[in-house]
Amino acid sequence: MKEKILVVENEIIIAYDIKTCLEKAGYIVPAIAAYGEQAIAKAAELSPDLVLMDVMLKGEMSGIEAAAEIGTRFNIPVVYLTAYSDQSNLQKAKTTQPFGYILKPFEETQLITTIEIALNKHQTEVVMRKALEKEKEDQKIKNQFFSMISHEFRNPLSNIFTCTELLTDRSHQLTEAKKDEYLNHIQNSVQHLEHLLGDVLLIGKAETGKIQFNPEPLDIEKFCQNLIADVKLTASENHNIIFTVQGSSASKENTITKQTSQAIGLDEKMLRHILINLLTNAVKYSPQGGTINLELFYVPGEVIFRLQDEGIGIPEADQENLFNSFHRCSNVGNIPGNGLGLAIVKHYVELHGGEISFASKPGIGTTFIVNLPI
Structure with missing residues (x-):
């Protein structure tokens, strides 16, 4: 889609000549204005990609004043239209940092070339500004x-x-x-x-992208059972960790053969870190004990892990920053931790091309859901 150009010209006949020339070149001219206030209103309404601004306008506001307002408020590039006799105004116009000048009378080639250069220059500045901000x-x-x-x-x-x-x-x-x-x-x-x-x-x-994703066939159910056995060694007698499976890996047609029905391609080291971190957190942040449920769901194209605990929960004010490095929730008290575990978990889930989400209420518990494509 071609760019939209707002034409702001004191002489209506010249304005329509410019409109015809621009549309012939493939540009869109959504409006014509003859007053500075009108130009500002049209810029706000139409969000053009560029404004052709006559230095001398009807009314109390000059083209230079209107251009300055449009540039400041909307960051829209402006190219001035000016007569040879406007030398004093040209000096004033420079302060608004225009993207070009077109001197009257002008040729079609000059008009189109100046507009193309101005649009490219503005696009380059936008890209550079975004890069600098990043x-x-x-x-x-x-x-x-x-x-x-x-x-x-x-x-x-x-x-x-x-x-x-x-x-x-x-x-x-x-x-x-x-x-x-x-x-x-x-x-x-x-x-x-x-x-x-x-x-x-x-x-x-x-x-920095230095961790390589290496999926290999993995018996997920046996893998989970072994992880839970390890976590139980450090959990108290008040913690009851339950593992359940919904569906079957063998039921997914065109994804896994019967001979390798339990062997699903995932990165074992990353998955171990993901689940161990979530399981140990569930134990750690359930200091009074309670039931911890780890559920494995087989669905077409992915496996889903859902882990629920009955622990202290995550305060609403902390939930937005939960996966940020070094962030620790305001209700953890003296429970040890460095706030890096979930940040790493999120990276590993994303390296799998998956997603992690959660729901939590303080004093009731937390549920994490990890979706991993297979």
Whole structure:
């Protein structure tokens, strides 16, 4: 579709000549205006791709004033129409940063060429402006990310420093039990740093595209059963983890043969991280225990995992940022975590070409749904 050009011209006959010339060249002329106020109103109404603006207009507002308003409010490029005698006005026009000038009287070739150059110039500026804005936003995110990393590393390092200082300076005053307590703090802090560093490296690889998606045949049901057995080792007796399957992998025609009815192509390492993270979160954020349901659904073209818990839930104010790096919900209290797990989960789901969604109510529980194409 050709671009729309608003013609703003003091002389009505010249305006219609321009309209005919532009339409002959394939452009659309949705309106003609002779007053500055009218031009601004038409620009707001029609959102043209370019405005041809006569410097001298009827009424109290000049073409230069109208162009400045249109450029500021709507970011629409303006090309001026001006007579040779308008030298003083040309100096004023330069302050509005027009995309070109057409001197009267003009030839059709000059008109069309100037418009083409102006449209291309504006499109280039739009692309460059978007790229600059994206670069600024990316830099802002990076700065926030490194600031959060610094904060997250500082706490365990501070604990290690404090405990080692106490063990060094006051060793002769400490009981064996107290020494063991400080050593335990050091070990826990080191483990926390190790996990944090691993998650940071995973986030970095995911965001720079360095993680390769390697789908291989996988017995999903057996895979899930093994994961649950691992999670149960760290869960309390008050947690009841239930795994159920809806449908059958063998029932999907033209997708999986009977001989490989349970072997579905997914990236095992990524899927392990996705489900382990969701399962351990369900346990961790259900401190009083409760039932945790992991359901596997076979549907044509995809598998769906639904995980429900009866835990503390996610406050509404936190839900929008749940998958952001280092974001932790306001109701987690002293429950350990670094806010990177779900960010990595989302990356891994997207590398599968899938989607992750959730629903949650504080005090009632949370449900995550992961859709993965096969």
